[in-house]
Amino acid sequence: xxxxxxxxxxxxxxxxxxxxxxxxxxxxxxxxxxxxxxxxxxxxxxxxxxxxxxxxxxxxxxxxxxxxxxxxxxxxxxxxxxxxxxxxxxxxxxxxxxxxxxxxxxxxxxxxxxxxxxxxxxxxxxxxxxxxxxxxxxxxxxxxxxxxxxxxxxxxxxxxxxxxxxxxxxxxxxxxxxxxxxxxxxxxxxxxxxxxxxxxxxxxxxxxxxxxxxxxxxxxxxxxxxxxxxxxxxxxxxxxxxxxxxxxxxxxxxxxxxxxxxxxxxxxxxxxxxxxxxxxxxxxxxxxxxxxxxxxxxxxxxxxxxxxxxxxxxxxxxxxx
Amino acid sequence: xxxxxxxxxxxxxxxxxxxxxxxxxxxxxxxxxxxxxxxxxxxxxxxxxxxxxxxxxxxxxxxxxxxxxxxxxxxxxxxxxxxxxxxxxxxxxxxxxxxxxxxxxxxxxxxxxxxxxxxxxxxxxxxxxxxxxxxxxxxxxxxxxxxxxxxxxxxxxxxxxxxxxxxxxxxxxxxxxxxxxxxxxxxxxxxxxxxxxxxxxxxxxxxxxxxxxxxxxxxxxxxxxxxxxxxxxxxxxxxxxxxxxxxxxxxxxxxxxxxxxxxxxxxxxxxxxxxxxxxxxxxxxxxxxxxxxxxxxxxxxxxxxxxxxxxxxxxxxxxxxxxxxxxxxxxxxxxxxxxxxxxxxxxx
Numbered sequence: 001x002x003x004x005x006x007x008x009x010x011x012x013x014x015x016x017x018x019x020x021x022x023x024x025x026x027x028x029x030x031x032x033x034x035x036x037x038x039x040x041x042x043x044x045x046x047x048x049x050x051x052x053x054x055x056x057x058x059x060x061x062x063x064x065x066x067x068x069x070x071x072x073x074x075x076x077x078x079x080x081x082x083x084x085x086x087x088x089x090x091x092x093x094x095x096x097x098x099x100x101x102x103x104x105x106x107x108x109x110x111x112x113x114x115x116x117x118x119x120x121x122x123x124x125x126x127x128x129x130x131x132x133x134x135x136x137x138x139x140x141x142x143x144x145x146x147x148x149x150x151x152x153x154x155x156x157x158x159x160x161x162x163x164x165x166x167x168x169x170x171x172x173x174x175x176x177x178x179x180x181x182x183x184x185x186x187x188x189x190x191x192x193x194x195x196x197x198x199x200x201x202x203x204x205x206x207x208x209x210x211x212x213x214x215x216x217x218x219x220x221x222x223x224x225x226x227x228x229x230x231x232x233x234x235x236x237x238x239x240x241x242x243x244x245x246x247x248x249x250x251x252x253x254x255x256x257x258x259x260x261x262x263x264x265x266x267x268x269x270x271x272x273x274x275x276x277x278x279x280x281x282x283x284x285x286x287x288x289x290x291x292x293x294x295x296x297x298x299x300x301x302x303x304x305x306x307x308x309x310x311x312x313x314x315x316x317x318x319x320x321x
Numbered sequence: 322x323x324x325x326x327x328x329x330x331x332x333x334x335x336x337x338x339x340x341x342x343x344x345x346x347x348x349x350x351x352x353x354x355x356x357x358x359x360x361x362x363x364x365x366x367x368x369x370x371x372x373x374x375x376x377x378x379x380x381x382x383x384x385x386x387x388x389x390x391x392x393x394x395x396x397x398x399x400x401x402x403x404x405x406x407x408x409x410x411x412x413x414x415x416x417x418x419x420x421x422x423x424x425x426x427x428x429x430x431x432x433x434x435x436x437x438x439x440x441x442x443x444x445x446x447x448x449x450x451x452x453x454x455x456x457x458x459x460x461x462x463x464x465x466x467x468x469x470x471x472x473x474x475x476x477x478x479x480x481x482x483x484x485x486x487x488x489x490x491x492x493x494x495x496x497x498x499x500x501x502x503x504x505x506x507x508x509x510x511x512x513x514x515x516x517x518x519x520x521x522x523x524x525x526x527x528x529x530x531x532x533x534x535x536x537x538x539x540x541x542x543x544x545x546x547x548x549x550x551x552x553x554x555x556x557x558x559x560x561x562x563x564x565x566x567x568x569x570x571x572x573x574x575x576x577x578x579x580x581x582x583x584x585x586x587x588x589x590x591x592x593x594x595x596x597x598x599x600x601x602x603x604x605x606x607x608x609x610x611x612x613x614x615x616x617x618x619x620x621x622x623x624x625x626x627x628x629x630x631x632x633x634x635x636x637x638x639x640x641x642x643x644x645x646x647x648x649x650x651x652x653x654x655x656x657x658x659x660x661x662x663x664x665x666x667x668x669x
Binding site: 051053054056058060061062063064071073074076077078081083084085086112113114 | 344345346348363364365389390391392408429430431433449450469470472488489508509510511528529530551552642658
């Protein structure tokens, strides 16, 4: 039975940031749409929906020698079970625990064939508590990872901070991940079209989602442990060399590269080559054709830990014609 | 029971089939222990019961017994009815009039795997990280917690032990009066299906990495079989325990377990190449036959002695989700993800 893949939105964020409030807002405002909600067993607040599945976040390492290939087996099982139901869903919302690393959730949608056939990861939405965010960064790597992985950031509890503190929080978020869309809110009050149906993992929409994606980027956050980095070039890319370089890079550094995206001007190809990945897992294909008089340029973006900008730049330059 | 798959007349004569349709996916199917009734568990919470006699009028008893989807259904080993489980956290004993008695209720959890042991009348069920065993008298014992949610469950041949599959391998529990410490059988990764061999000597699992893993229970030694293009979610041991049939290939695939076992040997593959991959495989309960349902909806029956197969149902773009043989092996039941329920009488 051929049916459209159900979009999955992952809601992440530190304890008390307002994830459940956002979840309940989506459910109460999306009239006429049906959602399956997967929440963690230790949720703080009740969720008001017909179908709420309690998940115990069961992360396991794939038995393929790749240490960063961790996935959520409970999600695989739950999605398989949901597909047995008669009623179909307009979407699935997954709420993670406050201390969850978003990596395994995201990788589940790259790894499992049954999950890929039934669903598509739409976006990772991170809710941030503006008042406590800077303190949470000190407490461990979770708050940092949740920002680094985000496609959309809901910067919440604005009523609890003054302008100076807010500016600090915003600067910090930008320093870690300037590619996520930030929406400033109180009580998780955000327009739903800002967080749903974003197609953030859709290769065809990488450009739509980030209109400034091809603008010249610069690496200006040397002091951050987790940061983003972009590399651009106007020269054509040799596809074989690129594949070899990227393969080796992810093999060695995949654990530290949280997200990567790219648009490549392949030598002699009429279309853009687009890819995006989570840790070592990658999805790639041909995008829209280059227009006749369009300047062909390539751009790669990495978000990760301890990224060596000079080394990455040199590596990419070796792949150019 | 004899299936004459080599005889063109047998192959081209359509078997007596009863087909019933629903608009909900069929999640599970099973025969009652006496073979008189077939049950189908559906994605809308209903269980449909039909007489196994295809000449009888199709008076289906349909009761919405579960609030969400039925996740598993087995013939009640302690009676002529059925035992069902669902994503509403209920484990139910179903009588033939459709009435249900609650065995367990674990609100908020899913009960998704069931196993039955005919001789002792016991039922095993997975509830999250725990395995429950319900004996003939209705007494419930709990085993676990396991390192993760239990994804496969089966009884030993004598019914004295159960094996539960989870992350990192399998745990074997003795469930009788004498309780021995649980025995771990380890292999890294997520194990998603489990079947104990019909002679009790081997436990086989399907893994997340598209492999199957088999342990010799007495020795705790293990082996790994690779080369599948998809996860092997369906495993079935032949009645004589000489073969382990596996899903996820376009033809019947059987690993040889007679004599020294399958180490260093390729699996036996036979039959007509079907449309797509086999999703469910079910060995005949007494003879050398095997049924295979495909992701294309095709249904075949094969004979490992003659290595022939015959198509019982053509592909139609709905996946076969479940298969069950009647206890004598005279009837075959199948369900699909678009709600088709089939009952085939294979006696000609």
